[in-house]
Amino acid sequence: xxxxxxxxxxxxxxxxxxxxxxxxxxxxxxxxxxxxxxxxxxxxxxxxxxxxxxxxxxxxxxxxxxxxxxxxxxxxxxxxxxxxxxxxxxxxxxxxxxxxxxxxxxxxxxxxxxxxxxxxxxxxxxxxxxxxxxxxxxxxxxxxxxxxxxxxxxxxxxxxxxx
Amino acid sequence: xxxxxxxxxxxxxxxxxxxxxxxxxxxxxxxxxxxxxxxxxxxxxxxxxxxxxxxxxxxxxxxxxxxxxxxxxxxxxxxxxxxxxxxxxxxxxxxxxxxxxxxxxxxxxxxxxxxxxxxxxxxxxxxx
Numbered sequence: 001x002x003x004x005x006x007x008x009x010x011x012x013x014x015x016x017x018x019x020x021x022x023x024x025x026x027x028x029x030x031x032x033x034x035x036x037x038x039x040x041x042x043x044x045x046x047x048x049x050x051x052x053x054x055x056x057x058x059x060x061x062x063x064x065x066x067x068x069x070x071x072x073x074x075x076x077x078x079x080x081x082x083x084x085x086x087x088x089x090x091x092x093x094x095x096x097x098x099x100x101x102x103x104x105x106x107x108x109x110x111x112x113x114x115x116x117x118x119x120x121x122x123x124x125x126x127x128x129x130x131x132x133x134x135x136x137x138x139x140x141x142x143x144x145x146x147x148x149x150x151x152x153x154x155x156x157x158x159x160x161x162x163x
Numbered sequence: 164x165x166x167x168x169x170x171x172x173x174x175x176x177x178x179x180x181x182x183x184x185x186x187x188x189x190x191x192x193x194x195x196x197x198x199x200x201x202x203x204x205x206x207x208x209x210x211x212x213x214x215x216x217x218x219x220x221x222x223x224x225x226x227x228x229x230x231x232x233x234x235x236x237x238x239x240x241x242x243x244x245x246x247x248x249x250x251x252x253x254x255x256x257x258x259x260x261x262x263x264x265x266x267x268x269x270x271x272x273x274x275x276x277x278x279x280x281x282x283x284x285x286x287x288x289x290x291x
Contacts, residue, residue, distance in 0.1 A: 002199055042231065062213050125218065135195035135238065142198070142231060152232070160229035160236075163222070 004138045011125040015137035016118040021148040023108040023115045027085035029148060030106060031055055036063070040140065043159035044068050049050035057082055061090060068160075077104070092121070100127045117141060173250050176243050184208065185216045189239065192226060196238030212228035 018127025019026055025030040029035045033051040038140045046067040053061035062076045074095045080091035080103070088106040093099070102123035109116040119141065124131050167282055179185055184206065191197070203213040217237060220226040227240040 004197065006197070008194055013194070044229065132193075136191075138195050138197055138201075139231070139236060142234070142236075146232060150232075157232075158230060160231070162227045162229050 004141055006138050007015060007146055008131070010128070012122040012132065013124070013134055014108060014118065014120050015141055016116060017138075017141040017145055018111060019113060019117050019145045019148050020114040023085040023110050026108050026115045026144070027088070027108055029144060030088060031084075035147070038153040038155075039143050041065065041154045042139075042143065042157050043154070044162070045139075045160045046073070047154050051137070053079075054162075055079065055082070081105075094133075097130050097133050100130055102127065102130070173243070173246050175223040176247050178221050178245070179225055182216065182219075184212075187222055188213070188216055188220060189225060192237060192239045195259055196236050198231070198234040198236050200234065202237060 004015065004017045006013075008014060029039060031053065033053060036051040037048050040051075040063070046065055048063045048065040050064040051061070052063075053059065055061075057079055058102065059079045060076065061079065062074065064072065064074050066072055072095075075092060077090040077092050079088070079090045081087055086108055090104055092102045092104045100123075102121060105120040105122070107118040107120065109118070119137055121134055143154075144159075146157070179191075187206070188202060191202060197215065200210075200218060202217065203210045206213055217226065217228075221228055221237075224240055224243045228235050228237050230236070240283045
């Protein structure tokens with residue numbers, strides 16, 4: 001398994017993973033509504049049930065999902081920068097963190113056997129209390145990797161049982 | 164008795180926290196959940212040793228684990244950490260009291276010294 005790197009500073013959480021798939025393929029998995037719901041989640045933790053977007057700069061995106069306790073959540077945002085298949089920058093507003101608006105930036109770098117996928121979640125300098133609300137990026141990257149390398153979807157994944 | 168039950172409930176957590184490597188594992192997980200292999204790579208000790216530390220942390224319920232494919236993913240479990248914090252809270256009040264006693268003591272003794280300090284400053288001024 002490719003190593004997941006997780007670093008952070010006062011304003012930014014950075015997580016990265018190497019995925020054995022070309023950047024074009026990774027980019028599609030991030031923006032194609034039919035693909036997003038295939039990988040984003042695991043029963044018992046949370047899963048996205050719906051994803052819709054208007055893929056242009058200034059366009060909106062929204063995802064609806066259900067967490068491990070059966071509670072609904074929603075994340076909305078606006079695309080600020082789009083440079084397929086290298087870059088995707090959008091705002092991020094999640095129901096579990098109120099009105100706080102942060103930014104999520106996906107950077108896809110082609111590498112010898114695939115793509116170095118880096119996610120930068122920033123804006124915590126003005127919302128330091130939220131840092132702990134975003135500890136799930138490494139796992140999310142592993143889900144993305146499972147779809148792209150093994151074709152594993154949320155449906156096929158064994159539900160998480162905590163112990 | 165209420166206090167005693169709190170003390171006993173946190174026993175496992177405190178013995179787990181007594182080890183520096185296990186505290187470092189918790190620090191690592193503060194940034195996010197990780198698979199066991201990734202946690203092991205972050206430390207200069209053997210993989211079985213890290214597995215053992217993770218087991219102790221899990222038994223103390225300071226971390227929790229789930230499987231994702233063949234990986235075992237670990238993340239912090241907030242509940243028991245809260246109990247540790249709750250136990251410490253009583254001592255926080257204690258040392259805050261101590262600190263305010265210290266503050267009173269220092270300020271009182273400084274007040275006594277002030278007149279002589281004032282003189283020194285005056286001397287300096289005269290020299291200039």
